[in-house]
Amino acid sequence: MVDLSDTSVTSDPRWKAFNGEGFMCSCGWKHIGLFPINLLMPMSWDGDQTYEEDSALVMDRSFLSASYCVWQGQSFALRVRLPIMVKGVTPFSFMFTVWASVNKSDFEAYVAAKKAGTLKNDIKFPARLINRLAGFHDTSNLMGFAFQQDDGWPPLLLLAGEQPFTNRPDHPLITEQRNGIEFDRALELFAIYGHDMREAAAKARG
Numbered sequence: 001m002v003d004l005s006d007t008s009v010t011s012d013p014r015w016k017a018f019n020g021e022g023f024m025c026s027c028g029w030k031h032i033g034l035f036p037i038n039l040l041m042p043m044s045w046d047g048d049q050t051y052e053e054d055s056a057l058v059m060d061r062s063f064l065s066a067s068y069c070v071w072q073g074q075s076f077a078l079r080v081r082l083p084i085m086v087k088g089v090t091p092f093s094f095m096f097t098v099w100a101s102v103n104k105s106d107f108e109a110y111v112a113a114k115k116a117g118t119l120k121n122d123i124k125f126p127a128r129l130i131n132r133l134a135g136f137h138d139t140s141n142l143m144g145f146a147f148q149q150d151d152g153w154p155p156l157l158l159l160a161g162e163q164p165f166t167n168r169p170d171h172p173l174i175t176e177q178r179n180g181i182e183f184d185r186a187l188e189l190f191a192i193y194g195h196d197m198r199e200a201a202a203k204a205r206g
């Protein structure tokens with residue numbers, strides 16, 4: 001991890017206001033501090049969009065719950081978290097929740113470990129992002145590793161390694177996840193997803 005502690009977003013009055021009284025948002029709500037942007041299903045999901053219970057998971061047909069997706073008994077995906085550090089305020093991150101396609105054996109091992117309460121932070125497995133994130137050049141099929149989380153929260157997805165499905169090894173999402181983003185970029189990403197707080201942020205700048 002890059003040491004980003006020498007940047008100064010913590011002394012940015014906008015950061016203090018965002019985490020204090022919060023920012024009014026174009027969505028009509030007030031947001032206090034960073035919140036996740038949730039992509040509710042894999043981009044190619046063509047089945048019923050109502051979640052079943054995680055505990056009802058079946059492997060031999062199509063299935064969608066808050067944590068798991070099976071497509072026709074053939075493809076397997078997990079809900080994962082994709083963090084993008086905001087420079088200077090680590091460990092606070094801008095967070096997407098997205099879907100990642102994984103091997104059947106890794107999927108089964110994850111489900112079993114979650115059920116048994118034996119998830120371990122250092123267990124990782126190959127994962128392929130299967131959502132397109134607005135605000136970036138096509139992000140689908142970017143490769144990385146999903147890391148189990150022993151607190152039971154969705155695995156963390158770190159994009160890294162060879163990228164066989166894109167001709168951009170310098171893909172902006174990979175670069176931003178590696179290097180972190182400025183607060184203004186976080187505000188831009190929120191706005192792209194319908195949470196425009198830039199007017200309130202500008203006022204907080206004073």
Ligand SMILES: [Zn+2]
Nearest residue numbers: 025026027195
């Ligand atoms: Zn909002």
